[in-house]
Amino acid sequence: AQSVSQHNHHVILSEAASLELGCNYSYGGTVNLFWYVQYPGQHLQLLLKYFSGDPLVKGIKGFEAEFIKSKFSFNLRKPSVQWSDTAEYFCAVTSYSSASKIIFGSGTRLSIRP
Amino acid sequence: DTGVSQDPRHKITKRGQNVTFRCDPISEHNRLYWYRQTLGQGPEFLTYFQNEAQLEKSRLLSDRFSAERPKGSFSTLEIQRTEQGDSAMYLCASSPGRENTEAFFGQGTRLTVV
Numbered sequence: 583a584q585s586v587s588q589h590n591h592h593v594i595l596s597e598a599a600s601l602e603l604g605c606n607y608s609y610g611g612t613v614n615l616f617w618y619v620q621y622p623g624q625h626l627q628l629l630l631k632y633f634s635g636d637p638l639v640k641g642i643k644g645f646e647a648e649f650i651k652s653k654f655s656f657n658l659r660k661p662s663v664q665w666s667d668t669a670e671y672f673c674a675v676t677s678y679s680s681a682s683k684i685i686f687g688s689g690t691r692l693s694i695r696p
Numbered sequence: 697d698t699g700v701s702q703d704p705r706h707k708i709t710k711r712g713q714n715v716t717f718r719c720d721p722i723s724e725h726n727r728l729y730w731y732r733q734t735l736g737q738g739p740e741f742l743t744y745f746q747n748e749a750q751l752e753k754s755r756l757l758s759d760r761f762s763a764e765r766p767k768g769s770f771s772t773l774e775i776q777r778t779e780q781g782d783s784a785m786y787l788c789a790s791s792p793g794r795e796n797t798e799a800f801f802g803q804g805t806r807l808t809v810v
Contacts, residue, residue, distance in 0.1 A: 586738075588738075591736075616798060618801075624803075625801050625802060625803045625804065626739070626787070626789075626801040627801075628798050628800075631798050633795075672738050672739070674738075682744075682751070682752065683729065683741045683744055683752060684729070684741070684789075684799055685741065686731075686738035686739045686740075686741075687738050688736075688737055688738045689736070689737065689738045691736075
């Protein structure tokens with residue numbers, strides 16, 4: 583069965599610090615990978631996605647993620663965070679072939695100190 | 697405006713009552729998902745539809761839960777004989793259903809069972 587692990591439950595950073603949030607998935611086949619963000623009081627929004635091709639994908643607001651197939655990982659990065667990045671971040675996976683259900687990780691809460 | 701509309705946004709009900717939530721997906725999206733999210737957790741998959749067909753239902757869903765999408769457009773999620781443990785945010789999402797597409801989420805319906 584598919585599963586997603588996010589290792590950091592809560593991350594606290596100062597503005598301008600670099601960010602890396604870990605995500606590992608468990609699935610034997612080809613996958614599509616996503617990072618979603620949920621700002622306080624708002625709905626889930628897509629931050630970035632990987633379907634195929636270049637394993638380094640860029641998303642909105644300066645975020646990027648790298649797909650490392652051998653490590654079953656899809657870590658999210660940002661070189662310099664801002665206070666407005668305070669949110670909850672969810673990694674998600676779905677099967678490439680069937681485009682079926684999307685499985686989410688438990689999320690990482692990111693708090694940025696101004 | 698995400699395009700996925702959920703109604704109501706909030707629902708408070710007494711234990712034992714039945715509740716029904718509605719989701720209107722983005723127009724022409726033939727795939728529709730229901731998720732449940734509790735505080736500090738990622739969205740948990742409940743069920744999904746391809747047009748009017750319910751393709752998968754999570755083991756998390758007890759017999760008290762039922763979902764329909766009668767004409768392949770809007771969907772309803774009904775919870776019968778609600779319990780306090782049903783208190784959660786219920787999320788709806790839709791996607792075009794093709795490969796390599798992401799899901800778009802609504803604002804959710806927050807259910808509180810008292």
